[in-house]
Amino acid sequence: MTHELSPCNNCAGASAPCSCHDCREQTFVPGESRTITVKRTSNVVHTCEVTSNQRYGIDLGLLIAPKVLEENNKNELVLLYFSGDAHVFVEKGGLLRAGERAWLTVSGMGKDGVLVTLPLMNGDLITSDDEKNGLTRAIPRAKLLEFPDKTLLTITFKVSTCSNSCDNELIVYPEQTCTLRKPYRDETTFDDQTLGKWVRGPGAADPTDLSYLFQGTGFILKNMTWSTSGIGIVLWRSFHELEINHKYRFSIAVRRGSIYDPLPILSLRLNDVDQTAPEQLADLVNWKTLFFDFVVTSLPVTLAIYSHQNRGIEGNDTDLDNLLVEEIP
Numbered sequence: 383m384t385h386e387l388s389p390c391n392n393c394a395g396a397s398a399p400c401s402c403h404d405c406r407e408q409t410f411v412p413g414e415s416r417t418i419t420v421k422r423t424s425n426v427v428h429t430c431e432v433t434s435n436q437r438y439g440i441d442l443g444l445l446i447a448p449k450v451l452e453e454n455n456k457n458e459l460v461l462l463y464f465s466g467d468a469h470v471f472v473e474k475g476g477l478l479r480a481g482e483r484a485w486l487t488v489s490g491m492g493k494d495g496v497l498v499t500l501p502l503m504n505g506d507l508i509t510s511d512d513e514k515n516g517l518t519r520a521i522p523r524a525k526l527l528e529f530p531d532k533t534l535l536t537i538t539f540k541v542s543t544c545s546n547s548c549d550n551e552l553i554v555y556p557e558q559t560c561t562l563r564k565p566y567r568d569e570t571t572f573d574d575q576t577l578g579k580w581v582r583g584p585g586a587a588d589p590t591d592l593s594y595l596f597q598g599t600g601f602i603l604k605n606m607t608w609s610t611s612g613i614g615i616v617l618w619r620s621f622h623e624l625e626i627n628h629k630y631r632f633s634i635a636v637r638r639g640s641i642y643d644p645l646p647i648l649s650l651r652l653n654d655v656d657q658t659a660p661e662q663l664a665d666l667v668n669w670k671t672l673f674f675d676f677v678v679t680s681l682p683v684t685l686a687i688y689s690h691q692n693r694g695i696e697g698n699d700t701d702l703d704n705l706l707v708e709e710i711p
């Protein structure tokens with residue numbers, strides 16, 4: 383088999399041209415037992431001369447597939463349960479030898495259906511620390527977040543068997559896969575001057591009740607209650623995409639929307655039941671975050687903001703922003 387690296391990494395920077403691009407790659411399946419002949423070379427980078435041959439008595443079937451350290455026992459990489467980067471780990475032993483080269487990639491289908499490959503090592507030298515303790519490399523969290531939820535990630539690890547030869551053989555470790563799980567997050571900021579997927583309820587029945595106002599860095603939603611009655615659901619939405627037994631937080635930033643009495647009184651509801659105590663909003667300046675946490679037991683889940691103040695045009699005015707439904711640990 384001819385592998386895809388051409389010219390090989392070691393010759394790319396050489397001062398003299400090198401023609402030995404026909405590198406070979408050895409692939410095997412777990413459990414397979416095979417003895418390979420590996421050419422050992424000198425450390426002279428520019429010549430690629432083979433100065434000695436050495437046989438590794440390695441049973442390739444005993445090579446241990448790389449693993450993602452943060453994955454759970456269901457073979458899932460759940461971003462919700464750790465912070466920062468994930469890490470690929472290759473056990474010490476096997477073919478981990480300081481000074482030799484390795485290729486480590488994580489790949490999966492990107493959002494647009496195109497295969498995305500993250501090169502964690504691209505012909506980089508294995509260090510003595512890697513050889514001694516096993517090799518660990520980070521998968522940047524920001525890169526993982528660019529994949530869709532439930533992406534099947536494939537981890538591929540290859541090593542050259544000499545640091546300087548072009549005529550090397552790449553040994554491919556058993557492939558590892560795990561499923562990426564991203565926490566659910568759905569935020570409505572009103573910055574596009576729409577309600578997004580939220581629906582106006584009887585607590586803001588008149589089309590003129592709700593309006594958008596630019597404040598600082600974006601738009602907020604104002605409920606000026608021009609209707610004759612301001613009581614009832616202001617905004618609601620049914621969620622079909624949440625997952626049973628997963629935990630979520632529903633939150634919104636609110637404050638009093640004008641100097642006129644009476645004060646607005648709001649609560650948050652889950653399936654038509656109050657989950658926060660009705661809260662009177664007296665502060666015209668500072669936002670207050672109303673929130674509650676819930677575990678999904680059946681679908682769909684209907685979330686709502688409920689107005690308990692039964693007044694229309696006089697007072698009962700509210701500012702609302704940043705409606706957020708997010709999965710939590």
Ligand SMILES: [Ca+2]
Nearest residue numbers: 571600601602
């Ligand atoms: Ca906003």
